[in-house]
Amino acid sequence: MPGFRAVGDTIGPTYKRLAFAQRGYLRLSANTALSEVSGVSGSKMRWELLEYVLYVYLKLRVQLVGWPGDLVFTNLSNPPLTGLGCISRLVALWDSGAMHFAPVTDAEYRAALEDPYSCAPGPLHRGFPENLGRCDIKKRKYRPKTDPLGLRVGRYIRNGPKSARVVSETAADGAEGE
Template sequence: RADYARMEIKLRGELRGLLSDGISDVAGVPGAKMAYAIKRYCTGVVLRYHVKLLGWPDDIVFDNLSRITGKERILRLLELWKSGAMRFVPITDPAELD
């Protein structure tokens, strides 16, 4: 069980880093950070960097990664990210920022 928990922590950390790097890459802002609470995501990612996350699966609640349990769920998010199915894209329509 301890190894399983350590693996979950490691995978979450990898995913956190990849998501923040993804924002930085798309927005062109070094050191940009992902936010997971919906209000902070809207203000701290969408409105601040003008990017949005596409491809988050409907059957995994969008939440702080620390609250997403199960190695399989975290691995699924990592696989979606690494495959490009989940990614950040620039927001080009100003209406999306209203």
């Protein structure tokens, strides 16, 4: 009958999107390469920083070299890396050999024991957002007081801020020129 398979007859994974297929390929080839470089069969690449440090960097003494500097090092299933462009770029780096596994030296190993964040293959975040202050400045605030007739006592309604939240470079240069 169609749709049924014999016991033990397995088929390969089927993916609904190309990004999922490339992510699976990258995980499988990274696990295979890690087993070859470390000499430990069945070893797996860990994509979270703490697990990477403990189970790959310190335990196997192997590091991932060539991670792009503008991509956050995180699990391949996490949102910064879920797009087809990011995964395709990682696969291209992996296939070209620019991203690969290499043994860890004794000095790097000691440095990782002191500071585990030092052995991250790439950046861990994209920086901190600029603090622009309160978002409700010059806006109407809730006033719970009422008058004897039960009507709200209001104030003159202002239509929000009168200037931009951030001064642009051109405006700053123009102000300095005056």
